[in-house]
Amino acid sequence: MKVLVPVKRVIDYNVKPRVKMDGTGVDLANVKMSMNPFDEIAVEEAIRLKEKGVATEIIAVSIGVQKAQETLRTALAMGADRAILVLTEDDAEPLAVAKILKGIVDEEQPGLVILGKQAIDDDSNQTGQMLAALLGRPQGTFASKVEVAGDTVTVTREVDGGLETVALKTPAIVTTDLRLNEPRYASLPNIMKAKSKPLANKTPADYGVDTAPRLKTLKVEEPAKRQAGVKVADVDELIGKLKVLGVVA
């Protein structure tokens, strides 16, 4: 079974993002970029499926600027077999990404698509679901456990009320939650070897997709700064203050 793992290049999770002076977006100039952590979990899960003998080939795909190639190299170093870079300068929105992924799925016919439930830059949490809808295939989102037996994928999902288990027929789409696994560090020899693994270059036009943005961003601003709190001596004073603020009657 082939496994397709879409990975996104995003601002590194350790970096404190800064909003551009003109409020049009986050300043990415000279900012460290890495693989979306949820996608890293997806790559790890695919590798574990391969190690169990379930997956036969892992294809990593990224849609974005030329530098997204580095993200694909990371996936290859971790253990993906080959990669596809779909080059676009547009800030591709979830629907455009899902359409491109559909094109790749049609070509590659993977038994499983595993991707992060969301990317930490825009937190859209849409691509996996949209892809499932476009393909007309089952989806198991927010996975904390994935088991494959024959043509059935059993996914344990983290939902508000607890854990939900769903069974999907392959081909299926799985999106990963944080607790699914702990991704490995790519070993240094494997990073060197990743250079020689195949990486195909494509464009959205190859899949007949137009990535021009459909959404218009009006303004991006920093979250409001937290105000300093007030110390109270006891519960009575606390309730008094809350009453003044109109929070309790």
Place this chain on the structure above:
Amino acid sequence: MDSETFDLLRNTVRRFVEERLIPAEDQVEQDDAVPEAIVSEMREMGLFGLSVPEEYGGLGLSMAEEAGIIREITRASVSFRSVIGTTVGIGSQGIVIDGTEAQKREWLPRLAAGEVIASFALTEPEAGSDAGSLRTTAVLEGDRYRINGTKRYITNAPRATMFTLMARTDQGVKGSGGISAFIVPADTPGISLGAPDRKMGQRGAKTCDVIFDDVMIPAENIIGGTPGLGFKTAMKVLDRGRIHIAAVSLGMCDRLIEMSLRYAMERRQFGSPIADFQLVQGMLADCKVDQLTTEALMNATAARFDAGEKVSLDCSALKYYASEAVGRIADRAVQIHGGAGYMAEYKVERFYRDVRLLRIYEGTSQIQQTIIAKAMLRAAASA
């Protein structure tokens, strides 16, 4: 190596340092040991193979690249570096540079994989930088050598599976000419270890005496196969080792400066962060100047080393300058931290003790000065 691949290597190591090594530092200090789980992770990551050529299963990094990786690793406690240090250094390099093809095939892949951990046994109770006074003997009996002697302060001896041992094979030759370098498996009968040394710092880095009592080693275990060339082999490896120590110094500089900046910006006195005070700013600026000068000298020296130039004098100058510079930086870092810097709960206290060794091992500052001056005088005399 192309810069994209190297960036990926370096970022991976940086992340490993941030997520695994730095959080384990206090435990290393407390237990006086690097946890086995971390040694395994370092092995899986391929860190033991930094300097082994790719054809023998290593990464085959250039000196500049090795220095870049070591600088990242030593942002965490320098004790982690010591786990791989002897293997990346002379343990593999003696064989890489002067070993026979059979020795390379037998040892390098296992060294690169971290299956074999090497330790370098040169220093003795009566001999350190003065190799001429080396007392450990290797006497040929048929096709084997009988080795007797004691080695001192041997880093990684407790976890070594192999020693690169320097012993006198020709009793008739005074000085360094009668010395040979042997590959000695650590499980050879007759080898015993002394009690672990109790040190000022670098807790978790293991050193002890190694005693060789009638240890029988096949003659073919001499590195390169020819007796009497051991010291020449060691000398070839030393240049590389000195650049490596400069990289260690720089990694520690980086961390000390990070810690000092953070503390100076957070700690408030007289109503403002101490970073606002010009006397504190002076110390911060001096740290930066020391860091930048060390970096410039290291980059230049490593580039010339990689280009195949003869840089022994430069390597000595670099090791001397870098280790003294990080000593100054550690001293200022403690000063910036004030009373807190003297307390064990702040990491600068540990760094202050740890950096002290850098001016001593791999040739003291005074030995480096001597090497530099002698090279200058030789050049002037022949001009």
